[in-house]
Amino acid sequence: MDKRVTFKGWKLPVLLILPQALVTAIFFFWPAGQAIYQSAFIPDPFGLKSQFVGLGNFEYILSDPYYLASFKTTAVFSLLVTAVSMGVALWLALMADRIIKGSGTYRTFLIWPYAVAPAVAGVLWLFMFNPSVGIVSFYLDTIGYDWNHKLNGGEAMWLVVLASSWGRISYNFLFFLAGLQAVPRSVIEAAAIDGAHFWRRFWTIVFPLLSPTTFFLLVVNIVYAFFETFGVIHTITSGGPQQSTTILVYKVFSDGFVGQDLGSSAAQSVILLFLVGILTVIQFKFIEKRVHY
């Protein structure tokens, strides 16, 4: 017997999906279509004239070695941000899940940094690590380490990774903690009675049961690192030194809004659009298979 609930006629279902369809069309398809359209032109900044160049903009950026290097920078940056913010958050969540006294206060403090906007977080970290007046660089100097992220690309990368991960740890912490609390106590207790110590219990029981949360956070964090870290990079390094922190989305901004080169900027947006699409497909196709719900 077929137990599926179906609608009679087509009007109501169409009406019900209409709001979602409209939102998607207006906020996604329309701008994406605009970006694709504009990527075929070289306009002047004031919009007075515009030349059709076909795939010329793509040819131009894909032959730019600095643009190609930006792919690698983005990959390194996203992986580091995801690994740091998820790793630290998981560890903190495990600890928070174990303690009984004062866990409420502990959790509240850990969630706080999430309320800080990325640009503000960037400025805070910049103050601490400013090579001339920063407190951390001052202490590093006293132990003999000359910190200067304005000249050293590796240091600059670490600084933007730390600043981007910091606020994100709170967000991940929240999800991990909720995930941990959903793990049935009885399973863990049974394992404990069988003599499994803490880490053994974690790897064989908790971590696999946590995998839906971990997978969700993986997707969300990579998208975050790709797009929302713009404010941090803009305030701390502006993509420097020597483009060592210029991630793809920052290059879209600097070519479009500093260089007024809207054609190249649009072409880069289109590439980014496809890249994130492919990335999401890969994640759902391959990684999700290994997730236990």
Next chain:
Amino acid sequence: MKKSVIGSLLAATLGTAAMPAAAATEIQWWHAFTGRLGDLLAEQIETFNASQDDYVVVGTHKGNYSETLNSGIAAFRAGEQPHILMVFEVGTATMMGAKGAIKPVHEVMKEGGAPFNPDGYLAPVKGYYTTPEGDMLSLPYNSSTPVLYVNRDALVAADLDPDMDLSTWEQVGTALDAVKESGSECALTTAWQSWVHLENFSAYHDVSFASKENGFTALDTELAFNGPMQVAHVQAMGDWAKEGKFYYAGRRNEGGANFRAGECAFFTESSAGYAGVKAEAEFDFEIRPLPYWSEAEGAPQNTIIGGSSLWVLNGHESDEYKGVSQFLSFLSSSDIQAKWHQNTGYLPITIEAYEQTKAEGFYEANPGTDIAILQMTAKPTTANSKGLRLGNFDQIRGIIDEELEAVWSGDKNAQEALDNAVMRGNQLLRRFEQANK
């Protein structure tokens, strides 16, 4: 749809800022100044508004220079542009290229009928914003030029005579050795490295920064700052950085904090930094002309300006342009200019304002404040020292910053870095040429 949203947002912003008197015609001016400069600018507007009843100028702050330019461009696309837009000097080529978007100042003045004497403006200031035929396109507003700030106490601490001759980089180099010897970690620092050590350096040594008279005569200009003079200078700076004598603080004027705190002996920075140094420095300081290399034949030529100018945008009523012409004429008057020059350290834009400041005894009371103007007007300008007119120049400066940083950190030598900067910059120039064909 998007346009009308932006338009109404702009209208809302303007609506709150504007409190027009009844019947007076409103003139919108978008600018990039806050703080003290913003206050002085507001005072100029108030003085103008109080001086007549026909027009009301409304000033609106739109963020930093880049943001102001972007707002102006976005507003133009939405048909909501202001009458007057402040644009920094590196945006000059972009504005010149936008023929249908701008109304050249010489035209505005001719049609508006307000008093206007193009010959009364200081040539090196005016030259930056004037066509080769001599037509002024935008009105210079705030202009400065780089000079050398000297911490006299640091020189004394290094057993040097603080009055020693510092006109050449060779002499400065010797002084750097002594300062370093005395234990200082910041003998020399700089602000705006590309502007001071390449753009002005090239003009001052009468070598070319870009072909076609630095872009003044044609769009197909190519960068040329990888010549032997510039390479030698950047290499010398790179060596000083390696030896711990040149401290690099950042791309903008971050080094100012170190100098004002007394940590550095020498500081190359805009003449407009004077007010800040004077207010904060708890040591004896003075201003000297920018040094040059003695082996250079043309040096010292003259330095060029940085700062902004006021562009009049197209698409308004002729009566409103009449008000614009009166306001621009008012801004050029010598009382206003003399006051601006004395309060900020920016250059006066007219010869009359300079003479007035001199007659008032300002330079005697504030020694060193006339060095910038003398340095700029010392010799008639050459093809290499009129200024720069390069498209995409904001981004090209970014490239230069990156390549110079590679020299300071020791990753590249000066020749490699400048060759690479020229190659990357030329790509952007070709891009600009294509968009503005």
